[in-house]
Amino acid sequence: MELHLADVGHHYGAREVLRDITLDIPEGQIVCVVGPSGCGKSTLLRLMGGLERPDAGAVIQRGETPPGCLNALTYIFQDFALLPWRTVAGNVSLVLEDHAMPSPERRARIADVLARTRLSDFADALPRQLSGGMKQRVAIARALVVNPAVMLMDEPLSALDSQTRELLMDDLVGLWTRTPFTAVYVTHNLAEAVRLGHRIVVLSRRPGEIREIVELAMPLERRGYGDATLERAQQHLWGMMRDEAAAADAELIDA
Structure with missing residues (x-):
């Protein structure tokens, strides 16, 4: 099963959070979503999962769920929720x-x-x-x-120390390599995004719009710490986000 977002927009009261999001989540890929603080990453995930309804546009499920699927969409949160x-x-x-x-x-x-x-x-x-x-x-x-059919992962490693994050990323790569799954992975950590993402969606500061979708062709199992290609991709992402991240941080502090 795939997800398709068509011109999705959302508000909280008078505040516009997301604008004109059109995006495909292909079957068998991990799509990472990055962007400045407060740009609507987690809101976008909730809209995909049906926890909220978009004010504009639609989230469309396409295709069949996998054999033995009990829940088409399932969440993984940063706080474990055990x-x-x-x-x-x-x-x-x-x-x-x-x-x-x-x-x-x-x-x-x-x-x-x-x-x-x-x-x-x-x-x-x-x-x-x-x-x-x-x-x-x-x-x-x-x-x-x-x-x-699709796992929705909301900063699942952000509560962990750096060594544990590295181990869990290896675990996720191993799981995907053995049995490819479809996931949307929200993170503020660009190293995680280039390690795990087949595609990386970069959102602008609020209201979040898609600035760029970065495709990484390198197989997940070949990506490792210190790889020059991944470092260049991470630098490219940060170059797009740096000024907006600083502005968003100042905006949150002033709020």
């Missing part, structure tokens, strides 16, 4: 409990995503026993267990 009294397996199973399915299928789904996210040995652990990176792996496993 239930502290449930084990790792219990947190993953939570999203299956509204779906009628035989117990063997439920157990098989959980076992599969725990194996894919390298959490099988921690199935019975509680969130308080886990590091931040492992908690986010649980959140990723919980999203994957419903076999979504």
Whole structure:
């Protein structure tokens, strides 16, 4: 399944947040969204996920959902959103409990995503026993267990330290390489965007409009820290954003 945004615009009261967003999210790609603070990145994600309705334009789903898909769209947030009294397996199973399915299928789904996210040995652990990176792996496993058509990822690594972010990016690349998935990945971190994005959508300061869509042809599994091509892409993105980021930061401070 693909997402298509056609001339999407949105307001909060009198404040225009997004304007004339036309964008395709191709199946099997990770599309990263970057831009200055307050430019509407997270709002755009909520519109894609149906948590809010755009004031203008439309978000259109095209094509079929993958086999075994229980939720077409699923979110991954930066704060993990785990239930502290449930084990790792219990947190993953939570999203299956509204779906009628035989117990063997439920157990098989959980076992599969725990194996894919390298959490099988921690199935019975509680969130308080886990590091931040492992908690986010649980959140990723919980999203994957419903076999979504599109994952909507709202700064999923921003609460983690730099070393853990690097490890989680490697995990996401490994997951995608083994079984390509479709995702929209909102981030303020340009290194994450060039490491993970097949396409990078650059928004202007509020009201957010698309300034440029940067295509990165290098396969995800070949991208690594210090790669000159990725560094040039990151510099290009920052060159577009620098002045607007400074202006947006001053605007937020003055608000």
